[in-house]
Structure formats: C-alpha cells, structure tokens
Amino acid sequence: MERDASIIQLCQQGHGAGFARLVEAYQDRVYRTAYAFVQHREDAQDLTQEVFLRTVRAIDSLDAARALWPWLRRVTTNLALSYLKQRRGHLSLDELPEAALPAGDTAEPSWTLVDLQRALADLPPLWRIVLVLRHQEDLTYEEIARLTELPVGTVKTYLFRARRALRARLSTRGVE
Amino acid sequence: MMATMRCDEELIQLYVDGVLHPAEAALVEAHLQECRACRRRAGFYKSLYWDLSGAARLAPEPAQDPDALAEQLLAEYRRHRRPEAHPARVRDFSVLWLTANPTFARPARTIVHLGHIGAGGLWRAVKRRWLRRKGGD
Numbered sequence: 001m002e003r004d005a006s007i008i009q010l011c012q013q014g015h016g017a018g019f020a021r022l023v024e025a026y027q028d029r030v031y032r033t034a035y036a037f038v039q040h041r042e043d044a045q046d047l048t049q050e051v052f053l054r055t056v057r058a059i060d061s062l063d064a065a066r067a068l069w070p071w072l073r074r075v076t077t078n079l080a081l082s083y084l085k086q087r088r089g090h091l092s093l094d095e096l097p098e099a100a101l102p103a104g105d106t107a108e109p110s111w112t113l114v115d116l117q118r119a120l121a122d123l124p125p126l127w128r129i130v131l132v133l134r135h136q137e138d139l140t141y142e143e144i145a146r147l148t149e150l151p152v153g154t155v156k157t158y159l160f161r162a163r164r165a166l167r168a169r170l171s172t173r174g175v176e
Numbered sequence: 177m178m179a180t181m182r183c184d185e186e187l188i189q190l191y192v193d194g195v196l197h198p199a200e201a202a203l204v205e206a207h208l209q210e211c212r213a214c215r216r217r218a219g220f221y222k223s224l225y226w227d228l229s230g231a232a233r234l235a236p237e238p239a240q241d242p243d244a245l246a247e248q249l250l251a252e253y254r255r256h257r258r259p260e261a262h263p264a265r266v267r268d269f270s271v272l273w274l275t276a277n278p279t280f281a282r283p284a285r286t287i288v289h290l291g292h293i294g295a296g297g298l299w300r301a302v303k304r305r306w307l308r309r310k311g312g313d
Contacts, residue, residue, distance in 0.1 A: 014257070019249040023242045035235035045240050052245065056252045116227055117234045135228035141195070160186050167220055
C-alpha cells in the first residue's frame, strides 16, 4: 500500500520516477492478466499499454490511500471485454461449439500446463474471463459479477460450464 | 439420519471451490465417501483449480521495454496536462487585455495619445520659429 501511495503521488506530481516505478511494479502483472483474457501475445501487449495510458489520464482521480491493482484489474478487464467484442464481431462470447462438450467420465486425467493453456484458449472468452477472475484473481462471484456487469447467476453458470469443458478436454487428453 | 444426494457435478465444483454453506458441504462430503466417480471428479477439480491459480505464468514473456513504456507514460502525462497550462494562460491574458481596452475606447485613446505628442511638437516648432525670427530682427 505504501508503495502504491508513493507511486500515485509521484505520478500526480509528474515525476518521471513515478511512471518508471508504476511500470516496474505492474507491467508484468497487467500483461499476464491481459494475456489470460485474450490469449494473444501482441494483443495483450497492446492492451497493457492502453491500460497504463488510461491510468495516466485518470491519475488525478486516483486515491493514494487505495491499492492500485484493483483499478488496473478493472481497466484491464473492461478493455479486454471491449477488445473481444470488437474482434469477435457478431460471434458469441459465451458459447462453446457442441463438439467441445464433455464426452463423459473417462480415465484418470493427466495434463501438462501446455494442455491447460490450449484448453483455456479454446474456451469462449467470457467463460475464460470469469474463470481467470475466480481462480487467478481470487475474486468472489459477486465481485466478478460487478466487474463484468453480468448477473451473479450468469457468472456461476459460466464458471460451471468452463470447468466442465476443461474437464472434458483434459480428461480426453488423459485417455490419449 | 442425514439426507443423501445424487451425483451433482456443479455441487462438486462448488464444494471444491469452498463456497458451499456448511450444511451443503456436509452433504457433499457424505456423498463423496460413497461415490467413487464423484471422488474422482473432486480430485480433478482440486488439481484444476490449483493449476488455474498459477495460470498467469503460462503467458509468453512480453517483448515490451519497460523504460520505453515509462517514457511514453510521462509524455502522455505532459500532453494531457498541457492544454490547461501554458496556452490557457496566454489566452487568459489576451482576454484580460481586450476586456480592459474595449474596441470603442481604443481609437479615442490613440487620438489622445497622438494629441499629446502633436501638441508638444507644435509648441516646440512654434518656439523655434519665434526664436529664429527674433534673432533675425
């Protein structure tokens, strides 16, 4: 918290050291969260840059007594949602092709992180976003609902479907 | 006698996620003791949640230069601040000057100013001419 307060105050006063410390403290975290949402390296880098630019434009409205990460996470989530809607156009953000649905209980699952990465990339973006917010960011269902502007029931549904889809995908890999 | 439950994948997920009410959690635990398939599912989700919590490290390394980004942010800060700094001050002074010197007053002030210069000049010219004539007599 003290680090964040110092960063915010330095940036508000226009000190170069403030922006350097802001990037040093949060560039990696913002990038990795953006990547988890969009699953594309260059797009995640573009989103990261935009998150910081928006933060600088809003720097006077930031309260030095509050942590920076919730703000950065909110901007990252909003930008990722806009980006995915724009990129997917008319395509749904929350539907999985039938072929990817669970085939039933199979053998003991065994997967690598690369398998998990691929399975995450194949999920509908909204399912993936709520999954990341729950398991990576450790937000409650209510907090995820507020952040994504989805009803809590929808968040629960997306989480259930996303986990089940991952089980189907990774269990199948275990059989292979 | 405790109530029993059927296999319910969503309840298993929620149980492993730790968000069930204690009474519901007790029901699931009782069911898990009897059902091997659900125990396997619960074990799967436990592993899955664990891996997902560290999924951030799956991202490829970023190619962004932190120093360049910090420079860009400083430039953005200055660009964002500039419109309300120097140009606004110049404009404010201009408005102040024009307000203090309205159009209708400006020609009159100019004439008066020229009049002062003209009267002095006329007096000096007359004085020189009178002195020359007096000297010539």
